[in-house]
Structures are given as C-alpha cells and as structure tokens.
Amino acid sequence: MSASTIAMRALLDSMPYARFLGVRADMAGDEMTGVLPYGDHLIGNPLLPALHGGVIGAFMELTAVAQLYLAQGQMRMPKTIDVSIDYLRSGRPVDTYARAHVTKIGRRIANVHVEAWQDSRSSPIAALRGHFLVSPKDE
Amino acid sequence: MNTPDDPSDALRNSVHLLLDGMPQARALGLKLDALEPGRAVLRVPYDTRLVGDLDTGVMHGGVVTTLLDNTCGVAVATAMQIPTSIATLDLRIDYMRAAEPGRDIIGLAVCTKMTRTIAFVRATAYTDTPDDPVATAQAAFILDSNAGRVAGANLKPRVS
Numbered sequence: 548m549s550a551s552t553i554a555m556r557a558l559l560d561s562m563p564y565a566r567f568l569g570v571r572a573d574m575a576g577d578e579m580t581g582v583l584p585y586g587d588h589l590i591g592n593p594l595l596p597a598l599h600g601g602v603i604g605a606f607m608e609l610t611a612v613a614q615l616y617l618a619q620g621q622m623r624m625p626k627t628i629d630v631s632i633d634y635l636r637s638g639r640p641v642d643t644y645a646r647a648h649v650t651k652i653g654r655r656i657a658n659v660h661v662e663a664w665q666d667s668r669s670s671p672i673a674a675l676r677g678h679f680l681v682s683p684k685d686e
Numbered sequence: 687m688n689t690p691d692d693p694s695d696a697l698r699n700s701v702h703l704l705l706d707g708m709p710q711a712r713a714l715g716l717k718l719d720a721l722e723p724g725r726a727v728l729r730v731p732y733d734t735r736l737v738g739d740l741d742t743g744v745m746h747g748g749v750v751t752t753l754l755d756n757t758c759g760v761a762v763a764t765a766m767q768i769p770t771s772i773a774t775l776d777l778r779i780d781y782m783r784a785a786e787p788g789r790d791i792i793g794l795a796v797c798t799k800m801t802r803t804i805a806f807v808r809a810t811a812y813t814d815t816p817d818d819p820v821a822t823a824q825a826a827f828i829l830d831s832n833a834g835r836v837a838g839a840n841l842k843p844r845v846s
Contacts, residue, residue, distance in 0.1 A: 563737045564746035567713075588713040591756075592771065594832060595840035599710035600774040601755035605748025624739070627747050632777045637831075639840040666843045
C-alpha cells in the first residue's frame, strides 16, 4: 500500500461526514479517484430516483480538498473559500466517481476543477470549480 | 387561528411530505422552520455524524451545501403556481465562516425570479442571524425537470 493510500485512508477515516456519505478514495500511486458508493440515503428525488444535488456537490468538494491535501504533502487541511457547481445530468442510483484537477496552487490560494461521472467518464453528471485557502509554501 | 383548510397549513404539509420523501433530507434530519410561497427556512440539527474536523467538532461544509441546495429547492417548489418537478442547474456558494460546533445551521432561501423554464434563488446559511452568515449562495433551477421521463427512468443506464 503506497504512502498516499495510507494518508488518504487516514484522512477520510478521521472525518465523520465522509463516513456518513460513504466516500472513499481509490489510489493508483498518487493518482486519486474519489468514489461515492451508492446508498439509499443519498437520494434526493425519489421518483427517478436521483442523487441529491447537495450530496454530489459535497462529494466533489471533498474530492478537491483530498486532492489538494495530497498535492501539498498532507501538511494542513485546505479550507474551502467558494465553489461553483454545474449540474449536467441527474445522478443515477449507482456509484459515482470524481477526479480533481488542480489548475493552480499559489502561495495562499488554490484553484481546483472537479468532474463527477457514473456510467461514462465522457458524460459527466456534474462539475465543480472551487477556490481553497492553502498553507503558504514556506510554512 | 388556522382552520384545517388554511392554505398556509396545506403548503406546510406538502413541504413536510416533500422532505419526508427525500432520503437525504431525512438522513440529515432537516426540519422546516418557516414557510411562505417562494421563501423557505430549513434547519439541520447539529449531529456529530456530520462533523468534518474531529478536533473542532464543526459540521462539514458539505452539510451547508446540501442544506442550501435543499432550502433553495423548497423555495422554488412553493413559488410555482402549478407545481412541477425541479432540478438544480447550478449552485454557487461562498463559505464565509465555520459554524460553531454544537449549533444547528439554518438555511433561508428566497426565489427571486421565475420564468417558464428557470427559477432563480438567493440563500443564506447561518446559526444566529442571516446578517452573520456561515455561507451565502445563488442557484438556478430547471422547472419541470422530470418532463418526458417516467418513474424509475434512472434505473436504466443512459443511452448518451
């Protein structure tokens, strides 16, 4: 098991909310895919049924923060400043995956893009763009 | 005194049914604090299962995201003359401060504009007063989002 995998597991285990959602991170070396396994409690619209939009947003934000935490050598937890979430397709009652791309880490601010998908990576169900407060590099 | 036929009671009852039928709203223990057509106040009771940082005991930002999304949805649902299904199109949130541990977080949303296809909403999350926000949000919702889809449509994989 790689050091990143151990660090990621420790991070998610330490967050009750991550356990409430059921989020886990699949690591391939230092490449991280966030995974939100399907759970009945994650549903919003029961008719389709569709995952709750807030849950999809929270999952993408968690993925972004976890990716930043890894990118910064697990020094300190990043703090979310703002997020902008686009809902593209309704979330089906199946597992959801997310990948975060760190567009920039500055001295104090990081910009991260996240895409979430289910059946097909090329048909994302949602996207998030967020700004995060990160610890200064010289700390 | 509200008679059994009081429309504000009927509206409140229909929102209670709406929240009861939404598994994530139930899982968070969301409560309806106040309601007028197009204006909703929901509350998420403090719960240690929802904490993000065990050292501080503060509930995770994702709880605020879900509270705001849900409160905005209720504001839209109650603003419609003819109720239809709705779905979030986009949601922008500014996180201003951490909520104090142990405190319930309250969401207040107002539907500011409704067209034939889209509803626009502004919302605030707070612990004591909306003048000291934990977070503020703006959202757009699609109206009649279930259009053309039968119940259980999401059970099959999408073609595209």
